[in-house]
Amino acid sequence: MYEVKSLNEECGVFGIWGHTQAAQVTYFGLHSLQHRGQEGAGIVSNDAGALKGHRDKGLLSEVFKNQTDLDKLTGHAAIGHVRYATAGTADIRNIQPFLYKFHDSELALCHNGNLTNAISLRRQLEEQGAIFNASSDTEILMHLIRRSHHPEFIGKVKEALNTVKGGFAYLLMTEDKLIAALDPNGFRPLSLGKMTNGAWVIASETCAFEVIGAEWIRDIKPGEIIIIDENGLKEDVYTTDTQLAICSMEYVYFARPDSTIAGVNVHTARKNLGKKLAQEFQHEADIVVGVPNSSLSAAMGFAEESGLPNEMGLVKNQYTQRTFIQPTQELREQGVRMKLSAVSGVVKGKRVVMVDDSIVRGTTSRRIVQLLKEAGAAEVHVAIGSPELKYPCFYGIDIQTRRELISANHTVEEVCEIIGADSLTYLSLDGMIEAIGLETDAPNGGLCVAYFDGQYPTPLYDYEAEYLRSLDEKTSFYIEKVK
Numbered sequence: 001m002y003e004v005k006s007l008n009e010e011c012g013v014f015g016i017w018g019h020t021q022a023a024q025v026t027y028f029g030l031h032s033l034q035h036r037g038q039e040g041a042g043i044v045s046n047d048a049g050a051l052k053g054h055r056d057k058g059l060l061s062e063v064f065k066n067q068t069d070l071d072k073l074t075g076h077a078a079i080g081h082v083r084y085a086t087a088g089t090a091d092i093r094n095i096q097p098f099l100y101k102f103h104d105s106e107l108a109l110c111h112n113g114n115l116t117n118a119i120s121l122r123r124q125l126e127e128q129g130a131i132f133n134a135s136s137d138t139e140i141l142m143h144l145i146r147r148s149h150h151p152e153f154i155g156k157v158k159e160a161l162n163t164v165k166g167g168f169a170y171l172l173m174t175e176d177k178l179i180a181a182l183d184p185n186g187f188r189p190l191s192l193g194k195m196t197n198g199a200w201v202i203a204s205e206t207c208a209f210e211v212i213g214a215e216w217i218r219d220i221k222p223g224e225i226i227i228i229d230e231n232g233l234k235e236d237v238y239t240t241d242t243q244l245a246i247c248s249m250e251y252v253y254f255a256r257p258d259s260t261i262a263g264v265n266v267h268t269a270r271k272n273l274g275k276k277l278a279q280e281f282q283h284e285a286d287i288v289v290g291v292p293n294s295s296l297s298a299a300m301g302f303a304e305e306s307g308l309p310n311e312m313g314l315v316k317n318q319y320t321q322r323t324f325i326q327p328t329q330e331l332r333e334q335g336v337r338m339k340l341s342a343v344s345g346v347v348k349g350k351r352v353v354m355v356d357d358s359i360v361r362g363t364t365s366r367r368i369v370q371l372l373k374e375a376g377a378a379e380v381h382v383a384i385g386s387p388e389l390k391y392p393c394f395y396g397i398d399i400q401t402r403r404e405l406i407s408a409n410h411t412v413e414e415v416c417e418i419i420g421a422d423s424l425t426y427l428s429l430d431g432m433i434e435a436i437g438l439e440t441d442a443p444n445g446g447l448c449v450a451y452f453d454g455q456y457p458t459p460l461y462d463y464e465a466e467y468l469r470s471l472d473e474k475t476s477f478y479i480e481k482v483k
Contacts, residue, residue, distance in 0.1 A: 011096070011112045012036035013190075014208055015079040015171045017178040017228040018199040022046070023073035026080040029201065029208040030060050035256060036112075036204060037084035040095035044108035047075030049175035051106045055081075055095040077178055079171045081110035084398070094136040097171070102146070108173040111138035112204055113188045113396040116166035117461040140164060141172075154227060157181070158238035161225070165461055167247075167395030169220075171202060178202075178228040181238065185245040185457055186222035187395045187448055189261045193217055200228050205259040219262055244440055245448040245457040249397065251436050252386045253294050253357045262438050262446065267297045272435040273385040274301025274355060277427045281306070283381050286350040289313030291357075291368060292340070298385040299355040306353075313347045313354075313372065314340055340371060348376030355383050359415065360399065362406040366419040373420070382421040387429045387452040388412070392470065394456070394463045395448070402470040429453060 012033030016022045023045045030041060041063045042055025052073055056063040060082060064070050081096040097110035115121070118137035121144075126132065130143045144160035145153075157172065157179060167187035172179040180202045182190050193201045193214040201214045209216050220226060223242040227234040247254070250261055257267035277298065288310045290299025303310035317339055352372055359365050359382075369380045388407035392399050402408035406415055416424035427435075429452050433445040440446035443457070450456045460467055 011081055011083045011110075012204040012208075013079070013081055013110050013112050013169060013171045013202075014204070015077075015173070015178055015180065015202040016195075016199055017077045017201075019076060019195065019197065022076055022078035022199075023070055025195075025199075025201075025212050026078040027060065027064060027070060028211050029203055030080045030082050032208040032211045032256070033082055033204055034060055036254070037082040040083040040092070041081065042095050042097050042110075043070075043073055043078055043080040044097045044099050044173060045073035045075040046077040046108075046173055046175070046178075049106075050075075051099055051101075051108050051173065051175070053097060053099040053108065055092070055097070057092055057095060077173060079108055079110055079173050079178070081171075091135070093134040096136070096138060097173075098134070098139060098142065100142060106175055107142060107145075109138060109142055110171050111136075111141070112169040112190075113167035113183065114394060115140065115164050115168065116394050116458065116463055117164065118166075119462040121164065141170065153177075154179075154225075154236070158225065161238045165458065169204065176229055180220060180226040180228075182220045182222055182224055184223045184239055184242040185448070186219075186242075186262075187245060187247050189246065189250055189255065189259075190220040191216060191218070192220055192226065200233055202226070205255055205261075207256040207259040210258065216260070243457060244438075244442040244446040245444070246438070246446055247393075247395065247397075248386075248432065248436065248447040248449050249358075249393075249451065251447075252432075257297055262440075264436060264438060269436045270295075270297035270357075270385065271301035271304070272437065273427060273432060274298035274303075275305040276301075276431040276435040277355070277383050277385050277425070278302040278305035280428060280431060281353070281381075281383055281425050283353075283423050283425070284351060285353045285379070285381055287311045287313065287347070288353045288355060289347065289372070290355045292316035295355050295357045295385065298357065302353065302355050302383065308353065311343075311346045313343050313352060313375075313377075314368070315343060316340055340368060342371040342375035342377075344375040347372055349378050351379040351381065352377045353381050353383050354421075355385065357384070358386050358389055359384055359406060359419070360389060361404060362415060362418055365421075369420045379422040380420075381423045382416070382419065382425070384424070384426045386427055386432055387449075388426050389451050391451050391454040392467065393451055394460055394467075397451075399451075401466075 014029035040057045041060040044053035115137040148156035168183045169188040169190040170181045193209040223239040251269040255266045288303040290296040390408045438446040
């Protein structure tokens with residue numbers, strides 16, 4: 001049985017224009033984005049108009065373990081991608097960037113997000129004679145561009161961008177252009193930077209700029225299209241029908257703490273989430289323990305606000321392989337023990353506040369609570385730095401059914417019992433929005449919070465029927481399987 005251990009973001013993208021070692025810089029940038037996808041990676045370079053690419057399954061270091069693979073990607077521009085599969089399988093044909101060589105042009109394309117009308121668009125395109133090589137929804141944009149009758153290439157791109165719906169951050173490269181585009185809601189982050197030699201860079205997160213010595217210029221706006229060529233950078237829009245709705249889970253879990261999204265540093269946001277959580281927490285405790293690594297910032301904020309000591313009660317082994325899929329319960333238990341250890345000398349006899357970012361299925365939370373109690377913790381109070389995850393995401397997170405979400409099927413009290421905690425506290429929705437604190441008048445503070453309240457900022461198109469059907473799915477298999 002497939003186990004959803006945690007939420008997973010679809011991928012990360014990186015692009016550069018105007019650097020003599022563009023592919024090498026792209027490798028460094030993608031390395032900083034590796035947390036956004038570990039199933040596959042690829043780079044396409046532009047050498048005087050000739051596009052060359054290399055991609056494969058695995059981590060970036062595995063894909064480019066031979067330096068010669070990187071050395072072959074010569075040229076002044078490149079785009080790259082690290083993938084976690086949400087739409088499409090982990091087949092190598094779905095590894096991006098996709099590279100197309102037509103009779104009249106060449107095009108490279110990569111994408112972060114998920115299209116909500118991909119199924120109907122693909123069916124329509126196939127009926128018109130389009131041939132798809134991959135099962136990923138990314139390939140749809142290429143077919144739309146090629147089928148457009150607009151006389152100008154950028155016009156074709158704009159027309160295609162107005163046809164696809166959902167969450168997307170695209171990078172396209174032609175023989176003479178690098179193009180970036182963001183969906184009308186800005187669900188996924190995308191930023192623009194510049195290196196000291198004048199090279200322009202675009203990345204899913206600003207942390208990629210630090211490693212290459214680039215200066216952050218600004219975030220790319222919802223509905224915006226950026227065009228970079230030998231004449232410099234041009235800013236344009238493909239739609240003015242926009243409404244900011246950044247994925248709130250970027251701040252809670254996905255993004256690296258050293259990234260900044262919409263002017264808010266992720267580490268600072270997570271500390272504020274922890275502080276607000278401490279204000280809403282109503283139990284007696286002795287120490288605060290954050291679950292490594294994404295919850296450490298929230299634990300710091302919780303400890304500062306509550307006045308409790310922030311202790312290293314859990315230690316993560318940084319060198320274990322991922323354990324998303326394990327065939328037996330015994331092996332799943334062993335997988336968690338290989339990744340996390342409870343420090344008995346810290347937690348023994350203490351009332352512990354275990355701070356975590358979210359609860360998806362509940363199995364991992366239960367095991368961590370068990371580790372702490374086996375290490376001698378007198379009580380374990382679980383405090384979650386986000387509201388209850390009750391609804392699926394259709395914009396680029398690999399949770400697309402309520403059956404996978406424990407809070408969609410059980411009350412807080414039931415979840416607390418299932419995970420074996422002495423208490424369970426979730427951060428309120430208003431508390432999360434206030435803690436992240438985007439400076440905007442947009443609904444929900446400029447955040448997408450559909451995972452918590454079921455109010456999606458866009459139509460769901462192909463997923464509408466599936467979503468409505470999932471609302472009627474109530475299951476008690478969590479108690480049966482997890483306890």
